[in-house]
Amino acid sequence: MKPCYRDTMDPNIILGLAKRRGFFFPSFEIYGGMAGLYDYGPLGSTMKTNIESLWRNNYVMREGMSEIFSPIISPEDVFRASGHLSEFTDFSVQCQKCNQAFRADHLLEEVEDNPDAMSQDELQEAMVKHGIKCPSCKGGLSEPVSVNLMFKTMVGPIGGRDGYMRPETAQAMFFNFHLLYKFNREKLPFGIVQLGKGFRNEISPRQSITRVREFNMMEAEVFFDPSNKVWPGFDEVSSKTLRLLPDGADEQDITLRDAVDKGIIANEPLAYFMHLTQHILTSAGLDSKKLRFRQHLKTEMAHYAEDCWDCEAMTGYGWLELVGIADRGCYDLQSHIDESGAELTAFIRFPEPIEMEATIIVPNLSALGPLFKGKAGAIATKLSEMPCDGLDTAIPIVLDMDGEEVSIPPECFTISQEKKKVSGKRIVPHVIEPSYGLDRIFYTVMDHNYKEDGEYVTLGLPVTIAPIKFGVFPLMSKDGLDDMASDIDKKLRQKGLLTYYDGSGTIGRRYARMDEAGTPFCITVDYETKEDGCVTIRDRDTKDQKRVKMDDLERIAISLADSSLAFEAIG
């Protein structure tokens, strides 16, 4: 489906503003630039921090999840387990006539069973065997060339170990599960978050900061008992609506409750985090009319995923994926269990311990040892794990030890009835992963809040996101007004509010400068201040002014900045 570009911003206008006002710009420009790498400038860095704080306020403060901070450089094993090593390595072929590039495994999909898993040589063989030609012009194709989208590096300068720059922040939350589970006092569900950089060597970075090689993510991994997938707080928001675009159905506004009941969204927590996402994004100033949740098609969803929704925003680049919220089942933990052998499981207690009677084989090590020497340990393990129904204690047990038949004489084991108290079971938790692309959200904040009235540009950022909270001006830079304004400026900064003092040019120009930077309020010291001790506070969006006593200014400014006081409510 072609995106609809009506009522959307021309990206070039955003890019110009971003560069002029120091939000973001291409990196390394004086050295010719480097595709897919951007700097956040003075205002951009602060706004990025503000978006992160907003996110933390919701995930860490409101939902009670715990934050971790782990290395970017990671050993190869991590990505062998996660699947990135194979998933991020494609084999590409190119048409020798029309030069178009294709994925080799895609061309073989109809004639081979599992081309995705084939090696370079196997692919080449299969291509020749089936006489694959270019699908668009029937020209001959080149040999498959390996394309890996992870940045590889060497850990240790001499004879080091292969490492990769992580392509997402998620993995540490999985492979540290055993510790994090303990930290959360062995209770499910619980959530872990990580904010940080990820790296992908994109074939073709484009569209400014929305598709870059080094990017910022805010990710949560929420672990559940699969038999009890609930998240506290769902009931409170279950009557809220979301705009959904389900796989195979029309776009619709629907309540969380209905969407879960009708099976459109797979479970309550998934719906809950979708709503939380909507809440965070609109708090960051995104226009809810330009947001939707699109369900992954069956074909694009990873095979292990139970359900997956992208939150998309309409921007000057078309629909842009900002957030992915996926129920990934137990895939990630299980993969790390398989790869590392670590016990990344949770223990689910039964309401009452269950008494069980079991027949078990007890190996007699003092007999096994002398008889089987080095193999005794492995034999003992195998004995105690094997089913023992109908075994006779008088007959030797025959075991298959790596292809070798071994007969275990009866004196080496006993069979006994045991009563066991089972108080619970070990399970591999399921995980729901809300994953936010910070840079894309950043871009969309600018896109959705850009306002133009003729030549006059206002960036209508919400107070919490705006880098500068207050412009502080003397009406005239003389007669002591400048000193009074500087004083106010200094005091507000001491209270932790980022201000911008400006005493140059006309007052209108100073207001305009702040409007374009998205600063929500300006404080002006004028001649009356000397007489009545009041200053004006001017609201960016209405241009209205209120006079307030300087004695009340700090208190009011703090309340305005944390949104606990609306401008209109100033007395």
Add this chain to the structure above:
RNA sequence: ACGGGUGUGGUGUAGCCUGGUAUCACUUUAGCUUGCCAAGCUAAGAACUCGGGUUCAAAUCCCGGCACCCGUACCA
């Protein structure tokens, strides 16, 4: 990655065809002025994407790199 287009102060641009000291506006800075919304005056600062070639001389012509935009592909 392929095809097409584009690269001039912080931003937007003129100049390129037809080679000869780079245009204009906004912005910025300093001063004057200005008593609440990009006013005015004076002055200043600031650019030819990079490398190579042709030429007495290259922003301009030729070749190559880099970056950006669009399409296809790729990717989430």
